[in-house]
Amino acid sequence: MFDPASLKYDANGLIPVVAQDHASHEVLMVAWMNAEAVTQTLASGRVTYWSRSRQAFWIKGESSGHVQKLVELRVDCDRDCLLVLVDQTGPACHTNRRSCFYTAVRDGAEVVIMAPSEA
């Protein structure tokens, strides 16, 4: 049995989570979960983070509609990081881009490599 309490959380009780598109394999975002968010994500199949700014559960897409359906949750070797493979509806980023990692460093300069989606 998998027990969320067996993971290693930081001093704030949080673990970093990488969300990856299960089909395109694009890395969409990194956010945080506490043990209860891990439990809720597995129980509901809807990826649920802990918002550090709001100090509240954050059911991804609850207000925007840009939900993340859980395809698979994976644990790393040190048990201090998670990878969630997701079925992402719409953009993952609050800037309306598919991924939060839309800025590349090329030849020492920052280059925006992804446009916000329309609509």
Added chain:
Amino acid sequence: MFDPASLKYDANGLIPVVAQDHASHEVLMVAWMNAEAVTQTLASGRVTYWSRSRQAFWIKGESSGHVQKLVELRVDCDRDCLLVLVDQTGPACHTNRRSCFYTAVRDGAEVVIMAPSEA
């Protein structure tokens, strides 16, 4: 110009870094950098982390030979997480697996889905 000091580091001066294989798009590992590690990674083209356990710079592969050649560094929208696309020699994980995320949670149980490489 990109300035590593413009990133948002945590209370320990660290930022989480997702390493992704640039060709297969597999998520290999998550580790941490401080500002100097970001600078060194960009200058050398060899991905360099800050080891929290050893409290020292960690030039990935320096002892194992399993180096990560930097292909591209990306910054997320909040500037508090990095994505490095890498050319990974051999396994990224200290367990000799390609990725650290070799344990999946399926039907409530942990399943090891990747074998260590031989040799």
